[in-house]
Amino acid sequence: MNQTHCKPTFLKIPAQKREKILAVATREFSENGFENTNINLIAKRAGVSVGSIYKYFDTKRELFLTVVQAGIRELERTLEGVYESDKPILSKLESVIRSIQETSRDSALIRLYGGIAAQENASLAREIAHEMESVSAGIYTRLIRQGQERGEIRADIDAGMAAFALDNIFMALQFSYACEYYEERFRVYAGEDILGRDDFVVDQIVRFVKSALQKQEE
Amino acid sequence: MNQTHCKPTFLKIPAQKREKILAVATREFSENGFENTNINLIAKRAGVSVGSIYKYFDTKRELFLTVVQAGIRELERTLEGVYESDKPILSKLESVIRSIQETSRDSALIRLYGGIAAQENASLAREIAHEMESVSAGIYTRLIRQGQERGEIRADIDAGMAAFALDNIFMALQFSYACEYYEERFRVYAGEDILGRDDFVVDQIVRFVKSALQKQEE
């Protein structure tokens, strides 16, 4: 869960250099996918030598994993921010959706996520899954459970499964704002102009999720 | 939507050979992704020459698109089957979920879907999106609308957006039964043994979706 994928040397170089490498690598991987990303090019664009990259990371794969992990930590911070507030739970959901709309557009990170699941390299996918999902899984599940305790969310549903369903909706929504494929899919479902109707989307998704989770009257 | 990606010659060869090629290609693409799939290997494993493959398809990309489209048509048939029955709408949803459980396990097709969105080749992704989603988008949206007309589904929600949310859940569920990455994610959310608890999953998802869509009492 906390393993690092880089070699110790990477942690000893100036922060600025480290961040430049990660920024360039994130952009390249998210734009081109794992296979089509060229390590030599990343090195050049980050202003370091290939040799150095291989001093910091054993393989292309390790660099990729490091980039993903850095992204996860960023995501974690965003989500935590939303949840730590003390608004009623259902209103937190609205915040999440708005946050997705704001951060996912043009987000290299989300595109990266979209691509991971498809990584031809199955073992790579598995390795990422755990650390990546632990974050949101944990947060969503805790949220649901809290809501159930407070009586704001129905108790007759498994917190994990509800969190799973919720994340299914949110994950696909993220992709819909970040990846061409899902953008197109979103339009097919909701109309050509849906990417410009953010308030409508928030309203509708909240409505859907709210009913799904709310304690049934009576 | 109806364009074919193969050359006419491909349609003229014996059905058995055609299916062998598609079966091998589907397996290879879904196991290795687009980039890591070797056309020469597909040819060898399908028992034809590379030359022949290139007589049937202009490029690797066209073969890939053909494989995807064949999968879409299969998916279409499965979904149509479920929806054409005259069960009450909410019970149809249960059928869909069961159908996902049955067909997604070991499904090269679904893995393929998972991979498409991530295709480094953005234009390829866009090209597939429309024809692929038109199928389920159409079916789900029609279903919701029908439900609204019959009074089984709440009218205060946009049919397209509801269908979108529904498909988000189902799509991710499909991936969860087909791709390593999503399997792992599923376990993180719902427990190590979730892949063996199909009835529980059906029950929980139905419960979630039902509330989400159902007409609110009173």
Add this chain to the structure above:
Amino acid sequence: MNQTHCKPTFLKIPAQKREKILAVATREFSENGFENTNINLIAKRAGVSVGSIYKYFDTKRELFLTVVQAGIRELERTLEGVYESDKPILSKLESVIRSIQETSRDSALIRLYGGIAAQENASLAREIAHEMESVSAGIYTRLIRQGQERGEIRADIDAGMAAFALDNIFMALQFSYACEYYEERFRVYAGEDILGRDDFVVDQIVRFVKSALQKQEE
């Protein structure tokens, strides 16, 4: 010298079909060179099957040689026409130059010649040389000799060598009207607009050749 490069079958098919094949092949070879010409494409464009082409010619090479030989015979006819007249010899030269200007522009045949010498396949080149040059060599040499006998051309020069020098000039002139490379070279020597100044070219070349061959006043 008179060997044919095709199989007997080629001579038995309808003349129209035979000529269509040669016409298409000549165009293709002259536009793309030997290596870049695709036999399957020639077949398709000539409206016959590849199988048939290989019934008529053992190899791509044989087809090429046949095309070249057909071209030689055409050239032969043109040249003979010029020389058989009974104009004074030096005025015949003018006719040759004008004939070159008229026939070489857009001439697949000449481009073909230009390419032969460079055929990577050395043996192919040698094979063509004899039959190809015998034509003009014979005519030019006979012409010079005739001129020497008539006293129109200096006797202190070897007829063969003079014919060789003459053909060097004419051959390169032909290429200069037919092939991009030599066109460019021509422009470098004689100015950007030289390809539009035909009379000037005739005048200058005649002037040069005339002095070269003419009996020196004494």
Add this chain to the structure above:
Amino acid sequence: MNQTHCKPTFLKIPAQKREKILAVATREFSENGFENTNINLIAKRAGVSVGSIYKYFDTKRELFLTVVQAGIRELERTLEGVYESDKPILSKLESVIRSIQETSRDSALIRLYGGIAAQENASLAREIAHEMESVSAGIYTRLIRQGQERGEIRADIDAGMAAFALDNIFMALQFSYACEYYEERFRVYAGEDILGRDDFVVDQIVRFVKSALQKQEE
């Protein structure tokens, strides 16, 4: 005229390695033509990796152009040497012819020239033409003009056209000592043993050219 076709890296490697690569490439291209030359083979024979070749040159085409340009510079040096002497102009011509005889035999370079014009790749041909001919065109034209000024060469002929005719003769003569096809052609014109009668050739060609250019008596 001064553009290089290689990447900067090529200029930084040891001269010996650079020359080895150019030597091997020149040989391969001149023996097999552009299309039939195998880059991987050049690499192996030059004792470097394919990867390196592609570090030095973007494409096969660029390597070819570099080889040609190197040849042009060599030709330039030879020609300049001949012309810089202060012999009377017509005697310089004799030097050129002797120089052709000496350098063209077994000259990969000249064979290369012979092949360029025929390059299936028309754009490639055009690109080479300018830089290649500028050299000899310039020298020959300057020579003629100088001769005209000095009164050694007739003034009633255009310097560029005379240089063109001259180069036509010399170019074909070069090919006649270097390429199989033109060797054969030479024999057809001047007899089977012509390649062994160098003095005769010099004498005859000088005689031809001299009359062509010389001021007419009286």
Add this chain to the structure above:
DNA sequence: GATGAATGAGGGTTCATTCAT
């Protein structure tokens, strides 16, 4: 520790030629 030149296996694609119908 940093560099970046060097490596070479690997893969998409073409096309001359064959041969079963």
Add this chain to the structure above:
DNA sequence: GATGAATGAACCCTCATTCAT
């Protein structure tokens, strides 16, 4: 004789990784 589908060797080029300096 005609057809054209099938074959598969061959080649240009890429890029993850290594290693001498």
